[in-house]
Amino acid sequence: MAQQARWIWYPGDFDIWLSNKVQNRRTEKSSFFPVFWKMDNHYVLMDFHKVVNLQQPEEITIRAEGTYNVKIDARLLPGAPEKVLVPAGKHKINVKVFCQEAVPSIYISGKTIFSDSSWLVTFEDKEWIDETGKTSDISATNYLHAAYGNFTNPTQPPSAFKLPVSPQHAIREEVTPRTRLIDFGRETFGYIRLHGLQGSGNLTVYYGESKEEALSANGAETLDQLHIQLADKQDSVMPLSKAFRFVNIVADGNVSLDSVSMLYEYADMPDKGSFTCSDQELNQIYDVARYTLHLCSREFFIDGIKRDRWIWSGDAYQSHLMNYYLMNDNTTVTRTLYALRGKDPVTSHINTIMDYTFYWFLGIYDYYRYTGDQHFIRQNYDRMKSLINWVLARRNKDGLLEGLPGDWVFIDWATGLSKKGEVSFEQLLFARSLETMALCAKLVNDPEGAAYNDMAVDLRKKLFTYYWSDQKNALVHSRVNGQPTETVTRYANMFAIFFDYFNDAQKQAVKQSVLLNNDIQKITTPYMRFYELEALCAMGEQGYVLKEMKDYWGGMLKLGATSFWEEYNPDASGAGHYAMYGRPFGKSLCHAWGASPIYLLGKYYLGVQPLTAGYSTYLVQPALGGLQWMKGEVPTPAGNISLYVSARQIRLKAPAGTGTLRVKSKTPPKGTGISVTNKGENTYDITIQPGREYVINYTAI
Template sequence: MKNLIQNTNKNVIARSDNDVSTSSHTDIAERKIGFKSSPFRGGFRRGFLLFFALLSLFAPEIKAQTKATWIWYPGDYEIWLSNKMQNRRTERGSFFPPFWKLDSHYVLTDFHKDFNLSAPEEAELMVEGQYNLKVDGKAFSGYPKRITLPAGKHRISLKVYNQGSVPAVFVKSANVVSDTSWKVTYEDKEWIDASGKTSDISATQYVPAGAWNFNEVTSLPSQFHLPTKAQKAVTTDKKAHSIFVDFGKETFGFVKLHNVIGKGKATIYYGESKEEAMSTDGGELVDQLEINQPQNGDITYDGSRAFRYVNVVYDDAVSMDEVSMLYEYSPVEQRGSFKCSDEQINKIWEVSAYTMELNTREFFIDGIKRDRWVWSGDAAQSYLMNYYLYFDSPTVTRTISALRGKDPVTSHINTIMDYTFYWFISIYDYYQHTGDKTFIQQSYQRMQTMMDYCLARRNKDGLMQGLTGDWVFIDWADGLSKQGEVSIEQMLFCRSLETMALCADIMHDGKAAAQYSSQAKDLKEKLFTYYWDAQKHALVHSRMNGKPTDNVTRYANMFGIFFNYFTEAQKQEVKKYVLMNDKIQKITTPYMRFYELEALCAMGEQDYVLKQMKDYWGGMLNLGATSFWEEYNPDKKGAEHYAMYGRPFGKSLCHAWGASPIYLLGKYYLGVKPTGPGYQTYLVEPQLGGLKWMEGTVPTPNGDIKLSITTSQIKLSAATGIGTIRVKSKTKPVCSNATVKMVSAGLYEVSTQKGKDYTIKYTAI
């Protein structure tokens, strides 16, 4: 069912059956709060805002599909599928469930569609669940698979019950098809009077149906699975009662045993490293099989696993010939690319892309060996990498929806305070990159209730502090304090409030926008009043009992740079006294190296960051990594690199947050980022960072931006938007088909249009 992976869900929240919220395409990305991807400023920017605002008046917000697709209550399929996926985790054969509350889909839903036909039509129906079918309130007997839709104005409705999987509907006639224009509710507040007449007044709230692209009647949503393809081992070491195979690199899928015969036991030991696969008592993943095969045959173990090495040990009465696998993957298209003059950086980009491939499944997961769960902090980084590699919006929205779950809110997302804040921020990042306003509209009510939960948990000073049941994570780091009011939590909370204000604007909820903006402003003032230490030239790490601590860490300080919370002078202080200061505790996880290096890139330190990438990610490659790890400390030796969580092989050697060079090289070296939603406008600010040349492709919602950069020339072609190329040059650059504008001494800009090729010649500074 490869066709699942493309999303067709263009939903908005409906206040009632006939009241659907819509809003303009006005770019509100700044609101004078300095959002991460800042749009154009001043009169030039305001002109664009007016243009897009006027344009939106003629652009309908919801577009119905032209063909039939399976539909359901929006978000329910994501919750159901994520529950199914996240409960596959095992450790040495034992079931290992998630740490947090799991919500469920609505088991009884009501769908309807109003139609107007000039002539009767035959319609086919397929439903997942028990169902009641009506036209104009008149029920059909039984479970019809085909009906005649009458001419004229009518309403078709289906009420569906399904406890085991999501209630879903497929309807298809010549002019009436199930799509996202159908309305659905999980509650039916209709009532009847003594005569049996149904009321014509209802308090029921309907929303547009959810869908992906199960566009065939036989493509049952409940039967979805990722595709697989056969792969052979690179090397095989067969002994009397064991087979040890190496697939050459980290991989994921189902182990297949060939020409198996006999009766007895076989044990499969998996390993991301050779040492792990050889360790019969210390490896993370072990499966035991009962073999009862009187004749030769193949056995594929029904459980997907992560491994590079597989060690199969079997009883005397059992024999087999070889071990292969079925590689399981998400068939997303890799649209982004990067190549440069440094072969090690090319290898780092390629391994980063492969790491993302492995961790892009039904959802963006943390790592393929151990958890295989949807963690919000991990996913927030995967979204950003995705925008420069796949630009696969459906996997983003699936993951965001699955993480949020349903009301009422009883805990932070994944129980982690900072992960809740990353969830908020990732929604607006999604809007900036895709321009998909309908997803904001669909998510807004759940954003509000999630924020209500956070606001209710502030302490007397209006700050966020870990309460009973809260996990304050921040990062894996020895001795890192999580006590008191931690500055990075306030930083992320402030950005979340700003995000809520922006989304409230999109929803035309002016009262809420003003409230969230005021709360964000107040918190930002407290952030600097309580935590900024002028003598330390930085924000301190935390506040205990109303007093700031002396400890300075990198976390809040690096976020403050690319959140644009600091003045230019403060940025320079933080760079010197924190980010470039070896006395400040170093970061050893790719998770937070992601943000540390982003802050340095935002400060123009591409030369330094390139060396850091070569040292850090190159260090993993030098140790034989074929995908990037959950944590890397160059001071460790040998098998120490595999240990984590008190277990000899507890570390994930394929972790999504290890793939951050994709994002850094795309955004800060090729220099491409959106400045208006969905790349309506965008900025290209190339930085070679010591490279002699580089070239690459950055995907967008409506085509690719292709770049080639040397020390004297920039070539660009773009299939979308209005771009601005920003060039640093000793002399005024030359471009034959565009005007070169001087911004300041040594800095120039060239405006570009879609569908045209540009060549800019310049003199590097």
């Protein structure tokens, strides 16, 4: 592949800079509504360098975002040269850039010299000159490899980045002399365009995810207010993109307009994965989940498109997992992880939420599993270490975590859910985070990795010493003043199943005493339904989960949902479905965590998941769960794994890696040239080699 110059910058800086722009676009009514956690910024002064060894002189062209200078072998060149002749031989090129408004970045192109990730960067080079003119020792300077995105045009620097838009039109309108109610047919996101605007007076645009919201002057969560003084007709585009299906435009004075359309704003993330099956309702659920995830996949994986439009770690963690089975867009994953982590020093939990700090670590763990990208781990390890060390310093005398002043212990939106004391769910996520640190420490050869592993082992033991109840066959919810409470909730118990922290007997006990027990407080948010259904799938309950998906997500479809919601309570009625946070339309009707069927269907029905990093080895364990047939594509770093499954036949092809197809069959599976291992209890493993199409005949149980 031919080399190509790219705009490059310090790792994470573009992501943090862009997140500041994105997360400060939120409005409530028409007022600016900023985040309530610490916002970091990019480093304003950056040193880029590379050592080259040329067979012959080479001219390079230099562009920079900011004020810059250039050195060749520590010799400062006059001015800010756009073209530099690098002599033959071995030379060190330095470009130092200062920029406050945007991220200091450079674009360098020549015959063999290109700006790419081979360049090293630092925000402090520690270089000075003593009284004799001798340059200082800069061996203590910490360098990282430059980061880059898909910015290959020398005239379009990273600060020019914008999401693409495309024009779209309404499907119906209701017009009166002073109002115009427009329906775009389904949930959407973008900029309203007013065509032929004219007159003198005021115009208000009320946005609604529902018709009721758009018609509620007092209840609509978002709106735009304009004062019009136009003698001649003009077109106008609203300054901020918004979420809506319905738009209600109310004018006074003699303001008029000809028509209304929109510019649909989207992130260009083509689908790589897919799923279809014999159940048409499930296909519709998958399609709406896919659309929901796309709407919430923008510059970053955000929570929802109407209200917050912020980067919440818990929401983003689920989007990452869904993304691995749909778009497999790793750039958006890493951009989101960088933005969430920010810069040192650490002063609070991510988003101020204790569990959200741990979801960030879990996101790192899963990113490595699905991609095998060690480079990202190496670039971020110091940030991981400073964050986990901050958490470790907040442990109590028993080595556990409880909410301290400034901490938000979230877990889930659930009525009456206690956050007091040492909550078992938080200790469980903490243990997984320490396991992540141990894994990553090993990848970067940090000898402290053994200590992280020891802490994780110790914490897992405490989970069962302090929280396991033989009487309740479950982990209890919390300890208060050193004593376990009697309350059992679903959270820690379901996570412990797919984290594989329980033994088989404990898993079966928890399934009956917690997951299938209606006396345990039910979960009403898609956020935690994600994990509840994952735990059941991990226990082989795909038939039960299929019914739950059809009831829960199908219930939203029956109410006319065109994207999936932040919360769904089947017992609500009418416009009561739209209320949340004490506001009649406070609920998001397009929330990323509502799209979890994408992940469940890919990982637990098609049954595809990596066993080792980047799918070098992987498992395919399909489960029809009552479906007659299903087929789909699961993205991997090397391409798609293609799969068709019925009760009698499986067809499978994978592009790379070594796979294990695991099936339950009444009779031994048959196929041409296959290697079958009988695992007992009607379970068989078949080795899958890359590039070959397998046709397996079996009799599903």
